[in-house]
Amino acid sequence: MTRQIVVTGLGVVHRDAASVPEFLDWLLPGGGLPGVPRHMDTSAFRAGRAYAVEPAGVRKRLAGRLAQTGAAPVSEIEADCAGHGLLAAAEALASAGLGRASRAGCGCSLATTSGGLMDRFQDAVDDEDGTAEDFGDTVLPGAASAILARSFGLNGPVASFSCACASSSVAIGFALSRIRHGDAQVMVAGGSDRMRPADFAGFNALRAMDRDSCRPFSADRRGMVIGDGAAMLVLEAEDHARARGAQVLGRIVDIGLSLDAHHITHPNPDGLARAMREALDRAGLDPEAIGYVNCHGTGTPVNDKVEAEALAEVFRDPERRPVISSTKGATGHLLGSAGAIEALITVLVLREGLVPAMATTGDPIDTGFPMPGNAGPRRVAARYAMSNSLGFGGINSSIIFATAD
Template sequence: MKRVVITGAGTVNALGHNVADTMEAMREGRCGIGPLEFQDVDRLAIRIGGQVRGFEAEGLYNRQQMSLYDRFTQFTLAAAKEAISQSGLIFSGELSAKSGVVLGTAGGGVSTWDANYRSVYEEGKNRVHPFVVPKLMNNAAASHVSIEHNLKGPSFTVSTACASSNHAMAQAFQMVRTGMAPAMITGGSESMLCFGGVKAWEGLRVMSRDACRPFSANRNGMVQGEGAGVFVFEDMEHARKRGVEILCEVAGFAMSSDASDIVMPSKNGAARAMAGALADARVNADEVGYINAHGTGTAANDKTECAAVADVFGPHADKLMISSTKSMHGHLIGGTGAVELLACIMALRDGVIAPTIGYEELDPECALDVVPNEARDALVDVALSNAFAFGGMNAVLALRKFA
């Protein structure tokens, strides 16, 4: 088995259009959640979200590209460009032939679906653009990253609701670890912040109208976000030969299925995924210093996740730092695990723990160190990134400080 490291990172989200700005916002505990701005928002009961603002796609892509790139693809391409540029990799020859792309998304081109439903059903038009299908398909972002960067190896999209990115990154990790590919581009993206996308989530009655307050006793639901996170996973020896900066090591992963309920989370399923990630990474529970929690801000998720952490880590759970950056950038659904991986990199590389902002009241069922409201300086050697999705799909990544 080969060791796998991260040599590039890129992002577009409500906190920033690149990694540096996003990490600065996380350090400052800045909130990227605010009033939504799009057509018919006044018809919604939920009018807040982690919307990406100031992203001028028209200045990045030409007219032909815009006809093919849904907003989730636009975010992905920008994040991939940043990540690959940082890695210094140029994909040609054998490297191009073996390297690929595995990305996660839950909905794919939701904005394209929404706009074309309006066109056909509301405006009564009988024709749509000939590129609607390739624009909205879930694999569009992965395909365009492959085309743009000459990646000819294994490339596909994973869709497992809110665990999509973590499942995608786990697959990319496995491909590099087993020697199938020297490098993989991986992560995920989502852009559901349009009328239909928010209206659908409203129906679940799990949304907050004012703020995302994970683990706080007065939390009242999740808040949607949008954006992308993309990384370069690379064979450590390959990276060392190039002399490139290594951000951290991907040490292990595990996946589990609750096999119980389509929407209610299971403590046992979450616990098995975390314990499995530790076993795969060959680290002891007491070596973990930080967990980036799934932490949606719903009563069901937060107490279930805290109970699972207590089960897996025992007495060490009280010494762990566990935070939810969804409080700042919102829940990016299929893209959320990718953006949240940045908080793990920041903890391991920079020794800065991103806070859980909006925390106001202690919940006895979530009585862990949730790093409330302010970032913290701390030395961390091992971190976990949790993702627990509707359908009972769980995926946890274990990361290690690289030295």
């Protein structure tokens, strides 16, 4: 029999929220609009607005939060590299009731896109300011996972994934496998990422960014708005969680993974449909069992069209379709952390019975699926929900979550 895995902790860092309760209160009415980053000059880019987390604020909060959770302090460079992830993991571990003594054997599976401080290292090399050696392994793409593991005393499996915007979902899938195959009882899984000038340059070059706001599934959508931050889920074997009396926040049922084999940046409905079907098959569920789908929903003309086609292929009965939404209009696209924050939102939707408003979607297209309006959250009674992620290169993932009971 497959080992049951539950969610026992959640943590989030976003521009407008420093904790899950704050995030939920902010998100349900529709979140906020992007702004001009203060710590990075984006004025030279066609679209330069974002959901930028202030590094100074992260540093300020970090020392106290780490001390509260019995975590070892980190250096300034480590804080710059993994600060978002450290804060989110501290909240997740605290909400799971996992103090330092109970974290031995826990693992860590993280996601990033271009993680690590290679950009700052190059500046130090090129400017010959004598600090290049100080960066050590914080330059590596997987640096955040090692910093988290060391600071929180997680000495189980530690891994880092970089699969474009599907990174977090793949990391969550790896964590699921580590628990199922007996390598760990508890895994901290999620994403920690920060924006870089290259992200603005690249997405602008692709004409994939909207200057003002992200409007998923809206007729006037023009692209994404990027952001940085982190989200973490504590995944745990149910028997282990029950034995220690942990509160179960939800269940992770299974994941579907697929490739489009189509195009590097242009998604194909067949690939995502296969990921969703695989997730449903593995969960032993009919499509009608799903009450809510958190879509990848980047707000680009192509993504949202293709995603709606894929959904229609899987959820064929127009009378029994789940509520769908994209929360990127509220949170922005958090790059490697996107799948993690959307997995977290999916768990919250199941717990609250509310789908956040899509405040920026003023002129919704006919997807054939019920969606929340732009004025307030939509009530949904769902036992199961799905979180979809797509990444450059045609990587698709679909995770199914269930309510705690």
